[in-house]
Amino acid sequence: MNLQDATNILKEKGYKTTGKRKDILEFFSSEDGYRCAKDLIAYLENKYGAISFDTIYRNLHLYHQLGILEKTNLNGEKHFRLSCSHHHHHHFICKDCGKTKEIDICPMDTAAAKLTNYEIDDHKFEIYGRCPACQHA
Template sequence: MERSTRQRTAIREAIGLAGRPLLPQEVLESAQNQVPGLGIATVYRTLKQLVDEGELRAVRLPGDNPRYESVNHGHHHHFQCTTCQRVFDVHACPGNLARLAPDGFTVEDHDLTLYGQCLTCQPKPASRRPATSKPQTRR
């Protein structure tokens, strides 16, 4: 049974608007824009309910806490920024990776995570100043 439709709606919208998998704390911070009194316990409880109901899925990266995203994305992979730790969707797939499995093994699924720096965290190229000409001296 839903405790609060307003809270649940804010949590759904936070995940939907983000366009990327979110940590529970990120869900809380975003959803609090609509429901200022929302607490982390409610976020965890609601995330669990939405996963159990098949509306959300947990994205589990090695050595990291689960993030949550909509199940409506279909098959896709992820990119994790090594600077800010945010995770982004990658809507491309290398295809059938069965050829990488040992002989006789059957591949049932795969998950691929790319690591690097997101656009926000990449160092900005140093701006080049236009070459200045030396002032000419009058004789």
């Protein structure tokens, strides 16, 4: 998922392309890992001086709903990153910097076989720790 893809999705679905929406996409493009609302607010306040919570959360939800952002919960706070839509995979997530590394292992195929009669909607496989860079810092 890149900036252009995301903008196309917005247009296709009939959402308006506003300056703030572009800024939010640019923020997540420039960041490489999971970021929370607070991080985004800091980025936008740097440019605009003040920003409404409504704008922040409405757009985070919209982007998540459109599949543009992935969401996860890190110690009680929602975090987002640009979707990597090319293929299904999971992530190692650094607890210090939020950066991620793709893990191409997905245990769902074998797991689903053991869940006959269960309706499966979603799953999560995440590994938490510290990336090489943060271990040295």
